Amino acid sequence: MKRQSATNHTRYQPLQHFVWLPLSFTMLVSTVVYIIYRVINGTFSVSLLLLLGVVILAIIPGMLARIYALTLQDRLIRTEEQLRYYMLTNKRIDSSITTKQLIALRFSSDEEYVGLVEKAAAENLSPDEIKQAIKTWRADHHRV
Numbered sequence: 636m637k638r639q640s641a642t643n644h645t646r647y648q649p650l651q652h653f654v655w656l657p658l659s660f661t662m663l664v665s666t667v668v669y670i671i672y673r674v675i676n677g678t679f680s681v682s683l684l685l686l687l688g689v690v691i692l693a694i695i696p697g698m699l700a701r702i703y704a705l706t707l708q709d710r711l712i713r714t715e716e717q718l719r720y721y722m723l724t725n726k727r728i729d730s731s732i733t734t735k736q737l738i739a740l741r742f743s744s745d746e747e748y749v750g751l752v753e754k755a756a757a758e759n760l761s762p763d764e765i766k767q768a769i770k771t772w773r774a775d776h777h778r779v
Contacts, residue, residue, distance in 0.1 A: 638774070648779075651701065659694045666690045704779045713737050723749050729756040736762060744771035 647653070666687050673679045716737040720728040723745060729752070732740075736755050739762035743751050747770055755765055 651697075655697055659697065662690055663694065701779075708779050709734055709738060712741055716741055719745075719748065720752055728752060731756050731759075736760065736765060738762065739765035741775060742766060742773050743769045744773050747771060 670683045670687060673683055713734045717728050732755060740751055751765060751768060
């Protein structure tokens with residue numbers, strides 16, 4: 636696997652990002668263009684609205700599946716990172732740390748984790764600032 640860093644840790648799912656999304660977008664745009672064409676020609680019918688509804692209904696489950704998977708994974712990461720902090724310090728993590736910050740903090744090594752958590756809480760660092768501050772990157776190859 637390629638070595639991860641702050642600049643290349645984003646993960647793409649080829650089927651999702653390069654097949655399903657472009658095809659969904661193409662199908663939606665084509666359907667809307669077809670409906671406009673039929674309206675201009677005076678051959679519009681209610682069945683065209685049903686066609687548009689079917690296209691939209693075909694896209695929604697794919698979007699929801701992705702959203703649900705990412706939401707669940709974010710919750711799991713939050714729990715893992717709170718446990719990690721507790722194991723390293725025997726204290727609960729600062730309640731001001733957001734889930735987005737914890738998601739960024741997961742890439743830091745144990746040696747710098749506690750310091751980065753405290754710095755993120757004190758300075759309200761953004762996820763990108765946290766990732767840039769990491770010196771020893773801990774890869775996450777299991778992101779959905």
